[in-house]
């Protein structure tokens with residue numbers, strides 16, 4: 103009788119491994135002795151020991167080639183939240199994730215770790231110390247969040263001990279760190295255009311910003327804890343720095359660290375949110391004539407002016423999670439990594 107040889111548990115694939123989080127994850131996995139294949143729509147770097155498979159995750163045949171002899175898959179690919187393309191989010195995050203799960207089953211993959219997002223429960227109003235049992239947002243703040251919800255549900259539902267496929271979802275929040283193409287570049291661009299003078303609301307709203315190494319640590323812990331008898335099977339876990347910080351203090355620390363002035367003047371939250379809503383509607387109405395992308399979208403104003411921080415006690419309890427880099431060290435390391443974005447550079 104032919105016996106199927108189980109692939110080594112240290113052989114993994116990172117879907118989305120060319121992206122910001124994906125590349126940090128790949129680097130740590132290599133450090134830890136894993137053999138890594140990257141599946142991504144683009145190749146953004148080269149590293150000894152990493153095999154790249156270029157393709158769209160909606161293409162099952164392309165995925166199957168990349169998943170040969172792989173026992174563990176990290177799925178951290180998604181279109182960027184800033185793109186407002188509903189059809190693209192649905193195709194990649196929903197249909198694409200279904201394809202990833204089918205390919206994993208066909209290729210005999212045993213474990214799937216999904217990068218979800220804490221924003222799956224965020225509706226634009228305060229969340230303080232939110233736990234994983236909060237209901238999914240009924241009115242998600244954008245298409246990105248709407249499809250991240252469906253994606254997480256699909257992956258958790260696919261967990262099936264009988265069939266030998268174990269799944270878990272990691273929900274990070276506000277990832278930052280070296281090479282992040284979003285947070286620091288957006289912030290610096292806004293400051294350079296002279297638009298970082300104002301604090302929305304009274305500036306006391308607490309938010310989680312999570313250093314990328316902690317997010318990577320949470321993913322690898324989840325992968326290594328994922329066994330049939332483990333309580334983490336089919337569940338979602340918040341992974342944060344566990345140090346909620348005032349949104350505007352965090353922004354100011356980054357700005358001042360890079361040589362820009364911190365915002366000082368306060369504007370009422372409802373006024374700015376109302377204006378952002380108006381601008382957004384205007385941009386929709388005028389879309390056939392002129393294309394403009396307002397800096398102050400309602401989603402960004404909500405993120406900047408409300409509390410949104412999450413408890414990671416479930417991850418601490420079930421997988422022994424503890425952040426490995428403090429917020430202060432993470433901010434220092436991040437600021438040092440962007441010499442080209444310094445004021446006057």
Ligand SMILES: NC(=O)C1=CN([C@@H]2O[C@H](COP(=O)(O)OP(=O)(O)OC[C@H]3O[C@@H](n4cnc5c(N)ncnc54)[C@H](OP(=O)(O)O)[C@@H]3O)[C@@H](O)[C@H]2O)C=CC1
Pocket residue numbers: 117118119120121122123124141142143144157158159160177178179180181182194198217218219220250273274275276277278284
């Ligand atoms: N950054 C953050 O603060 C947070 C991120 N997350 C989640 O973490 C994950 C990683 O985010 P991040 O590293 O910031 O994102 P990135 O955009 O840097 O990385 C995602 C990667 O996936 C690729 N990709 C997109 N579409 C496809 C596709 N159809 N097939 C194959 N590859 C594709 C992207 O390519 P391309 O760049 O060409 O599109 C990119 O290389 C995402 O799932 C995101 O939802 C969750 C919470 C917070």
Ligand SMILES: CC(C)=CCC[C@@H](C)[C@H]1CC[C@H]2C3=C(CC[C@]12C)[C@@]1(C)CCC(=O)C[C@@H]1CC3
Pocket residue numbers: 275276277284285286288289292297298300302309310311397398402403405406
């Ligand atoms: C915690 C979390 C989910 C962070 C996500 C990161 C981005 C959404 C932020 C990164 C830079 C931020 C930013 C603003 C909103 C939120 C971000 C895009 C503003 C547009 C808010 C209004 C301002 O006064 C300017 C800000 C620039 C930076």
